[in-house]
């Protein structure tokens with residue numbers, strides 16, 4: 494079994510930046526998957542995340558199965574709820590939505606996921622998930638019925654991230670929301686990365702190579718790209 498979290502820690506210690514491509518099973522066309530896989534192979538991606546706020550189709554298992562036939566990158570679930578858990582993945586970001594005050598997303602879904610996770614070989618990586626206000630309502634906000642943290646209140650965001658670390662979260666994820674108008678402010682990434690010791694993931698609304706680089710330079714250990722790659726599978730063809 495691979496050790497996803499240890500590899501993330503090692504990368505952080507070596508200042509090697511990580512890039513995850515987020516695939517939403519509802520948006521991936523399985524009959525065109527080989528083309529997508531070729532694009533992923535040519536990209537600098539180091540991880541694949543699978544999930545979405547709401548996933549309606551039940552093709553997660555098949556998607557992961559097909560990806561694993563052709564790719565060696567770690568495949569990590571990034572579930573909006575327990576129905577998105579697939580036993581075929583390598584690991585799962587076991588998320589708690591720390592920015593919100595909805596008990597369902599803080600602990601209820603996690604409790605409900607246990608019977609399935611018990612049976613799995615997934616590497617379970619506890620992740621403090623912080624939704625940051627990004628200019629308009631996002632799917633995470635709508636689905637979780639929680640308010641994001643104010644994008645100007647760095648102190649509140651830092652305190653929340655640190656509380657997540659104190660609670661034992663192994664990763665902190667700053668999320669602007671998929672397709673966000675405004676990404677997480679770079680100064681906020683800087684402030685949070687100075688505050689916490691665990692690796693920092695940043696995603697939502699990042700749609701240029703420059704923005705990826707600036708997020709890395711600001712202290713993100715892993716950047717997640719969903720929409721930009723979804724809209725243009727040649728997005729990474731710059732090497």
Ligand code: 1GP
Pocket residue numbers: 515668669670671672673695696697698699717718719720721
């Ligand atoms: C969403 O952080 C991810 O959960 C990715 O967002 O789709 O905007 O790249 P984008």
